[in-house]
Amino acid sequence: MNTSIYCPYCHKYVELSNRGGFNSIHGEYWMGQCNSCQKVILVNNHSSEKYPMPLPEPIDSRILEPIRKDFEEANICFSASAFRAASVMARRAIQNICLDKGADEKDKLEKQIEWLFSQGIITKDLKDWAHEVRLVGNDAAHPRKPGTDTDINKSDAEDILELLKQFCQVLYVAPSIADERKKIRENK
Ligand SMILES: [Zn+2]
Missing domain, CATH: 1.20.120.330 (Nucleotidyltransferases  domain 2)
Known part of the structure; x- marks a missing residue:
């Protein structure tokens, strides 16, 4: 599964490649590798929560x-x-x-x-x-x-x-x- 997210590491919209999943008592998770910076993000299958939590997108630089x-x-x-x-x-x-x-x-x-x-x-x-x-x-x-x-x-x-x-x-x-x-x- 590929998904597009805002990468918490390289601060870009990227595709994640699935590097494998596992189950825990907290639910199903999979590891997504950022196609841009290659770092790994943990994604919860049900809630779509991501770890580390992506920081907000940068604000438009045209704003004072x-x-x-x-x-x-x-x-x-x-x-x-x-x-x-x-x-x-x-x-x-x-x-x-x-x-x-x-x-x-x-x-x-x-x-x-x-x-x-x-x-x-x-x-x-x-x-x-x-x-x-x-x-x-x-x-x-x-x-x-x-x-x-x-x-x-x-x-x-x-x-x-x-x-x-x-x-x-x-x-x-x-x-x-x-x-x-x-x-x-x-x-x-
Ligand atoms: Zn990245």
Whole structure:
């Protein structure tokens, strides 16, 4: 069996070649050898869990540095099942984006997002996404009385990271691609 995964060693999408399987009380496993770096990854047949756990894919380098770092840290938290921390880092990334786009540092994030919208820097959709990330991030950052605390589960964190990704696509990646295209066209 061959399978395509993000290799935890060489950080590329690769095919694994099956180097044999075995059973344990924890289930069936097989050893997959990376076709690129030749290192061996252990794969659980049923859960598809892999050891070592693949780290998240690198963030698009076209995203500005401080934002990329927050985003990267959010993804690392996510891959370690630290969903609350992932949401807090995603909220931080949104705030860094607001500052990069000119929002007032003294304002609260809620106001900064509204400012971006009022300046036509983000659309209503983007504004709503940013508020969603902000609200979940707030829940994650601020503890409440025991029993009333909000739990952040895997799918919450997944949604938040996806919203952050889309936000970064629209504000950084797409404009940068358009810019590159323009340069190529002008140089022809
Ligand atoms: Zn590899």
